[in-house]
Amino acid sequence: MPVGLPPRNRWRDPAALPRLLMTVAALIILWPGLVLTEFNPATLIDPDNASVMGRFLAGFWPPDLSPRFLALLATATLETLAMATAGLTLALLLAVPMSLLATRSLSVSSLLTGQPARWSSVARYPVRLVMILLRSIPEIVWALLFVRAVGLGPTAGVLAIAITYSGMLGKVYAEIYESVDQAPARALLQSGSSRLAAFFYGILPGAAQELTSYTLYRWECAIRASVIMGFVGAGGLGQMIDLSIRMFAGGEVVTILASFLLLVLLADQLSSVLRRRLA
């Protein structure tokens, strides 16, 4: 017990006033946000919504395990996996050339001064700009556009992953090339080898490990993304979840979610095995 304090001050909290003011200020700032989001928890217990949701939740158990549905589910799971793999492969085909164009470590003009010449830096900007544009539009927006351009189905998803991930991979690859020891590549360039040879023998050996592990990480992300993209009609598990939710088939939703979790878990394990073996 604190001793010797006057009784009036015994329970006084020195930080109370500033904290109170901060809370009030935060609430005032957030108030428009609550209005904009039509924040109203009462809608959750509104009898209409509650009965719909109640029936839906009641359908969650038992999960749908009929052989016919499981066969459909297996097809969709394989489709999701194939979408992610094919999309990432196409992304690599785009990303590798772009990263070679964008990286500073293969610059011939920087051999003398250590800095790339101004004009060659300017020439790299368009590539960087294209990569920023490719990766800054979310993949699901690309999927939505491609579904309208090439029709429903996994092709739209594959193209969407290819476009977004080529921007991400290209940027990170270019940075990885610049982060490894530059001396071997410089020595090769100075003694007259071509840029491609300087890349293969000077940069790739040092960067291969990091490139592999980043690519595997992106593959895991691509699996998650291709599940999501089904919601706009790009095939795979997402499309099944969307349909089952619309049909209020709770049991199906549970089974699909379980297989989604399993897929993510397996991909995680597989990519960590591959990383150990290859990297």
Add this chain to the structure above:
Amino acid sequence: MNRPWQTLILIGSILTAIIASFLYLSMDLGALTRGDGPAQMATYAQSFFPPDTSAPWLRKIGWGLLETLAISAVGTLLAVIAGAIISLLAAGRLGEIARGLARLLLNALRSVPELVWAALMVLAAGLGPFAGTLAIALHTTGVLGRLFAEALENSPRQPARALQDSGAGATAAFFYGTLPNVLPQWLSYSLYRWENNIRMAAVLGFVGAGGLGQMLYVTLSLFQQSRALSVILAMLLLVLAVDGLSAWLRRRLA
């Protein structure tokens, strides 16, 4: 790589998997470049230009942007509150059983993607931004709850114990002994998730959960491509602004 043949087999099976993926999807990428495929794509792409920049539409996009920001901010705030409460249980402050249950709850919340939560919440709360807010709040609670609990477990115990030994109650000991230690970390996790959630809130509207995504979905369904393009540009600006701002803040704070 002491056994090169193993690596060769591994690379071989990766290549097989890639080829199998393309075959399984039976994607006809050739069709995109053959016949009138390219012409159709070009016509579709051209129909987006020029973007609609009329004043009323821009004002609507402005509201959409604000709504997206509000969804992400309120959703993240709800998640911070719920995550903080659950993290106390998940860090084992109230017994082992509560700890196990809380971890299970957090894992379940986290492993369902935001968009799935949004589709479910549209059923529970009706179409509109409130469903998006709840979806973000639910998923982020799972993420933040776990991070908060880890921060709690790693924070030193001595300050709280000193307060309790000198007669403070458990609540006061937590608020003045433990909370000040974990608060900076909690705050930086929350800001980081907010950044993610802004990007997420922009696309949650595809399932009817408000914001810019819903505008994009509706305009594309109505074949108003030039309006859709201005929404896409607004999304692009939002993402670039958030990226730039967070990179700048990180540099300043680091």
